[in-house]
Amino acid sequence: MIFRQLVLHNFGPYVGKQTIDLTPGTEGETRPIILFGGMNGGGKTTLMDAIRLALYGQRAQCSTRGNLSYSDFLSQCVNRHTPLGERTQIELVFQHIEDDRLIDLQIIRHWTKSPKDGKDTLGIFEEDYWKNDYLTNTWDEYIENLLPLGISNLFLFDGEQVKELAEQEIPPPAVVGSIKFLLGLELAERLAVDLDILVRRKRKKWANAKELADLDEMEVKMNQYREELDAAKQDLSSLKNALDRAETAQREAYFKYISEGGKIAAERTTLEHEKRRLEGKIERSRQLLVELSSSSLPLALIEPLLHQMEEQSDRETKQYQAKNAQDLVKQRGDRLLQYIEEIKVNSKQLAKIKAFLEEEDRQLHEAIGSDEDIWLHLDEETRDRLSILLQKELPDFVNFGDETLKTLYQVELDLDNKEREIAAAPSPEIYEQLQQAVNETQADLVKATANYERGQRRCNEAEAKIEALKKDLADYANTALEREQDEHLIRASAKVQHTLKLFKERLTLKKLNKLEIEITECFRYLLHKSDLVHRVAIATDSFALSLYDNQGQPVPKHRLSAGEKQLLAIAFLWGLARVSGRQLPVAIDTPLGRLDSSHRHNLIERYFPSASHQVLLLSTDTEIGKKEVSLLREQGSIAREYLLKYDPKKRQTTVKEGYFWNED
């Protein structure tokens, strides 16, 4: 990582736009040092603050911030001569390698006297300076990967910090944190903490989880449910049979009802119809008989009497005729007697003839009979009627009546047969019985269906129970597995913690060994009394430094001079930077305050050029004086020189190229 350019707008004592090119080295040579010259209060520290602020914003640990809130600090950083409407702005361009590619990033922060929301506005611009919103939003995370805040103090440090580090027995917490971070100890520690958290969470989870159900119990239950299911299934099959039977019975009953009931109904209809027909016929015959009854038929009852009447009538007629003939015969006898008298027949003969005729008359009269025998007195018409009656009318009527009666009797017999047939035919009761059978089988069917459904339900319930139990078992398996895993994890974690502790210790030892060696090397390199310290040891817990001489005897820290302490601090920082293995720029603010010329020389000659690939060196004219500048220039390690020129009247600083004595 290389800082390329710093641009300040109305920041602190810097008025207007001040652009500082920070690019180190020119081609070929390594010229890491960017030298800033400035008197006290000239704005050297402000320059450091600007870099910190640009990188970390709100999180930056700036020298002048103290306990100020960020917005107050921002307000304080605004130059008092800032023209209205102009804003305070810091731009830092740096170069770093990402994905095997060298890229430029530009950080721009700007704000005004009264920062809105108490914050600055950040913009990250990439490569050709187009804004990268994603980077802008995740800047804090991004920069933490590049140059973590925790170690920034080891790379961007000022004399104060060095002094502090030099004078205290134990390094300040910020430095301790940085050291741990640098040494990679933080990772192991965080891992241990995270592991603790994980274990605690798992413990909590299982503390709340109820005791697992007993597997044996579940097995028993499962068997019980299976038995239930089997029983239910058996029941169901028998119920199914019953249902089938009921269905068949119902179907048969219904079929019978339809076919036989229908036949009966049809037969009955025919029979009834026939019966009605016969009854009608009988009715008609009777009608005929009623009509016949009004004829002369009753006379058939007295047929003998009628015959008698006819005979009597004949007799009477004959008598009547005989009477008429008798008169005529008498007249003829009289006339005969008269004639005989005329022809003079003897009287004796005449008397004989007279007697004969009288005898004839008497006999005839006797033959005719008396008038008393005539009493019927039928007239001609009645006689004819009687004759017709006897000879034709009555026999005809009798015949007709006889035939009609015979027919009637036959029909009545038929009707009787029909009625017997109807009586013999299946009665409506049978029909009802059939219907009743249908109803009964229907009821049976309904009952069987209900039973079957109940059985089915029981089956389903048992199956559902089994399913639930199976699920429970599966859950049980999963839970048990998970629990076992977790328990394993908990068990293992203790071991891991232990291992981690060991790892941490070993790592610390290893790293600290390395650090010790580096620091010792650096310290001895910078120190002109090279026999003073043989070995630097670092306490593993507090990171306190202790020194040992050639004989292996500890050298108490207070025996070191202030300059030596400062050198030790610088060596400490240098060593740390070297151990960290990170290619980061180093900014050093007035580090030479209390050093003698020999040590200064060492520092300038040995430390600054090789502290990093980019070293921002901020110095007063006494620290890096004419001699020192010459030395550095001769070494060819200075890339750029700037003079921070402070105008006390305007209370403004301007940045100019060159160093002190350049004008001379």
Place this chain on the structure above:
Amino acid sequence: MEPPIKQIKLSQTAKDQLTKLKRYTKIDQWNIICRWAFCRSLAEPSIPSPIPIPADSNVEMSWRVFGGDLSEILLAALKQRCQNDGLGCDRETLATQFRLHLHRGIGYLAGDPDLKKIEDLIALATHTEKPDRLRKTKK
């Protein structure tokens, strides 16, 4: 020939019996049943008992209505019967005998247990044999 009675008035008993017969035979005219009753009695050889017969019903008909076109024959038959019975043919006798025969005939017909239908009446004249089965099954 002059009828012996101009108006025939029946007894209440006879009327009741005739009503029953009318119901049985479905013959709805009094005179027709009366003709049958009269013939029925004439057919009986015995002489009707000379009993007093009240004329206490409202059923009344003329001889002409009674006899219809058989009036002459029926009268002659009555005469014949009276003559046969040796009662003579005077008006008085004929009238009496007619009432007796008529009421006796009505009684015979109404009292006949076998006479339930018109066919039973007709069968009296035709002598048609009724099948046994019918006889038995009839109530």
